[in-house]
Amino acid sequence: xxxxxxxxxxxxxxxxxxxxxxxxxxxxxxxxxxxxxxxxxxxxxxxxxxxxxxxxxxxxxxxxxxxxxxxxxxxxxxxxxxxxxxxxxxxxxxxxxxxxxxxxxxxxxxxxxxxxxxxxxxxxxxxxxxxxxxxxxxxxxxxxxxxxxxxxxxxxxxxxxxxxxxxxxxxxxxxxxxxxxxxxxxxxxxxxxxxxxxxxxxxxxxxxxxxxxxxxxxxxxxxxxxxxxxxxxxxxxxxxxxxxxxxxxxxxxxxxxxxxxxxxxxxxxxxxxxxxxxxxxxxxxxxxxxxxxxxxxxxxxxxxxxxxxxxxxxxxxxxxxxxxxxxxxxxxxxxxxxxxxxxxxxxxxxxxxxxxxxxxxxxxxxxxxxxxxxxxxxxxxxxxxxxxxxxxxxxxxxxxxxxxxxxxxxxxxxxxxxxxxxxxxxxxxxxxxxxxxxxxxxxxxxxxxxxxxxxxxxxxxxxxxxxxxxxxxxxxxxxxxxxxxxxxxxxxxxxxxxxxxxxxxx
Numbered sequence: 001x002x003x004x005x006x007x008x009x010x011x012x013x014x015x016x017x018x019x020x021x022x023x024x025x026x027x028x029x030x031x032x033x034x035x036x037x038x039x040x041x042x043x044x045x046x047x048x049x050x051x052x053x054x055x056x057x058x059x060x061x062x063x064x065x066x067x068x069x070x071x072x073x074x075x076x077x078x079x080x081x082x083x084x085x086x087x088x089x090x091x092x093x094x095x096x097x098x099x100x101x102x103x104x105x106x107x108x109x110x111x112x113x114x115x116x117x118x119x120x121x122x123x124x125x126x127x128x129x130x131x132x133x134x135x136x137x138x139x140x141x142x143x144x145x146x147x148x149x150x151x152x153x154x155x156x157x158x159x160x161x162x163x164x165x166x167x168x169x170x171x172x173x174x175x176x177x178x179x180x181x182x183x184x185x186x187x188x189x190x191x192x193x194x195x196x197x198x199x200x201x202x203x204x205x206x207x208x209x210x211x212x213x214x215x216x217x218x219x220x221x222x223x224x225x226x227x228x229x230x231x232x233x234x235x236x237x238x239x240x241x242x243x244x245x246x247x248x249x250x251x252x253x254x255x256x257x258x259x260x261x262x263x264x265x266x267x268x269x270x271x272x273x274x275x276x277x278x279x280x281x282x283x284x285x286x287x288x289x290x291x292x293x294x295x296x297x298x299x300x301x302x303x304x305x306x307x308x309x310x311x312x313x314x315x316x317x318x319x320x321x322x323x324x325x326x327x328x329x330x331x332x333x334x335x336x337x338x339x340x341x342x343x344x345x346x347x348x349x350x351x352x353x354x355x356x357x358x359x360x361x362x363x364x365x366x367x368x369x370x371x372x373x374x375x376x377x378x379x380x381x382x383x384x385x386x387x388x389x390x391x392x393x394x395x396x397x398x399x400x401x402x403x404x405x406x407x408x409x410x411x412x413x414x415x416x417x418x419x420x421x422x423x424x425x426x427x428x429x430x431x432x433x434x435x436x437x438x439x440x441x442x443x444x445x446x447x448x449x450x451x452x453x454x455x456x457x458x459x460x461x462x463x464x465x466x467x468x469x470x471x472x473x474x475x476x477x478x479x480x481x482x483x484x485x486x487x488x489x490x491x492x493x494x495x496x497x498x499x500x501x502x503x504x505x506x
Contacts, residue, residue: 025076025077026076026111026113026115027074027115029072029258030042030056030066030072030117031070031245031247032070033069033245034068034132035232035237035240036124037120037123038098038099039064039068039088040065040086040087040088040120041054042056044084046083047083048083052085055087055093055094058089058092062256065088068232069232069243071245071260072256072257072258073256074253081108081109083103083105084107084134085097085103101132115139115140115141115249116138117228118136120132121155122157123157129158133182141226144193146223147193148193148196148223148227149193150192151176151184151192151227152175152176152230153228153229154180154182154184155232156235157181158235161178161181162178162204162213163206164179164204166200167200167201168217169267169269169319169320170300170303170319178208197221198220200219200220201215201322202217202244203215203216204231204244210304210320212267213267214242214243214265217267217268217322226249226250228246231243232245232262242264243262243265245263246261269321269323269353269354270320270323270351270352271318271357271386272318272356272358273316274301274315274360275360275361276314276315277361278361278362278363278365279312279474279481281312281342282333283308283311284361285301285330285331285335287299287329287331287338288326288328289326289328290324290326291326291327296339299335304316309334310333310361313504314499314502316498317495318495321351324350327349328345343376346378346379346381349381356386357382358398359381361378362380363375363376363427364376371403371479374476375427380427385467388465388466388467389434389465390464390465391464392434392437393435393437393462393463393465393468394468395432395435395467396421396432397424397429397472398430399426400472400473401426401474402426404472404475406425406447407446407447407472408450409445409470410443410444411438413442424448438461439461441462442457443456444457454484457486457505460505466490467490469491471488472485472487473485487502487504489501489502
């Protein structure tokens with residue numbers, strides 16, 4: 001489970017702006033965001049003078065320095081341009097820079113009335129892509145009563161530009177987009193004003209992708225709070241992994257530190273794909289809503305960038321969905337929203353962390369006339385197994401042909417037929433069979449317990465390490481359109497754009 005954190009434990013009285021500096025002063029704090037740097041203290045001098053004051057923490061009785069993942073409280077300084085020298089913790093003066101790190105002499109002037117965060121970011125290790133440096137950010141000090149303010153600062157060295165938003169997976173709604181290392185979200189100051197956030201999930205992902213790298217769940221931000229979320233740590237590190245340092249900028253300080261917590265962790269996600277297996281349905285989209293809410297505000301294909309929907313025989317690539325319980329609705333691909341479903345909604349679809357599943361639109365859209373006894377269009381959920389075997393091949397069969405009775409499926413045809421799956425009825429999936437790989441071998445389906453083949457697909461190859469789903473599709477009673485066929489999906493093959501690697505064989 002991901003670490004859990006909520007800001008609701010803060011009293012609203014604590015969410016008040018720091019005491020404003022006098023007309024000629026500014027407020028400055030320092031954030032230690034470098035995962036491989038030791039504890040630090042700091043000294044400041046008017047630009048170009050080398051007349052350093054400090055060390056700031058030790059002269060205030062804090063002798064252990066500022067550790068990684070901590071932020072000082074605001075200190076009041078005269079408005080000016082400053083140079084900064086980093087020193088070791090517990091020193092009595094500023095004479096010796098820590099690790100012979102040069103003074104930082106190119107920081108911008110600080111204006112009267114400003115509140116400033118100086119972030120110590122990057123890596124001290126030689127040759128780092130993001131070398132150690134100081135970055136300056138202007139902080140917001142007020143927010144409209146009843147609202148909250150939030151910004152995001154990217155301080156994770158080696159991590160590409162990210163998007164940050166509410167929700168996760170295909171339910172992600174962007175708050176901040178394309179934030180690179182050393183950058184802050186949004187316009188000047190980087191904050192957005194938002195309604196208070198209660199029990200939501202906040203996720204971060206590489207810019208332009210659909211897979212979340214980090215999640216805070218649940219995250220809450222009360223009214224009148226001003227908060228900064230710093231991305232810290234490294235993607236591949238076990239000692240300082242990618243996390244969020246969440247600071248309430250206007251909360252009462254804790255001693256000499258700003259009120260901050262390191263939160264977040266690996267997102268909890270299921271992996272879901274959608275298959276259009278109905279022989280008489282036009283292109284469709286599928287809308288997802290948290291169970292029993294009726295809030296169908298997310299059309300899956302449109303979310304992934306497709307305006308044409310999913311056509312018969314198409315299967316999407318796997319997409320991430322936060323763990324939980326959902327309702328699903330089939331809509332016409334051309335529908336402007338999710339308000340009108342084509343058939344009855346599928347409800348109470350529960351997905352767990354790491355689970356992989358296929359949601360199939362199966363049955364006839366119009367089960368009338370000769371097809372009166374065919375199953376009607378609906379959504380069916382099939383659990384998928386993505387654990388491959390290096391020397392064997394895995395295959396399973398799903399019966400989604402509405403006009404076809406129960407079938408046996410096997411390798412070979414005619415007299416050479418070897419049954420693999422027996423008496424499979426419409427709307428069900430078999431367990432996976434693990435076999436030795438086969439090359440250019442016929443696959444046949446015949447009515448259960450019969451000796452003649454109803455369908456033969458020649459030259460099927462199942463390679464070692466492959467996971468294959470074979471799906472009987474088509475065959476609506478009384479229709480020659482979309483006849484009985486076999487949809488073969490290489491489940492663990494790389495996706496082609498939005499679609500899985502599937503082909504129809506008749």
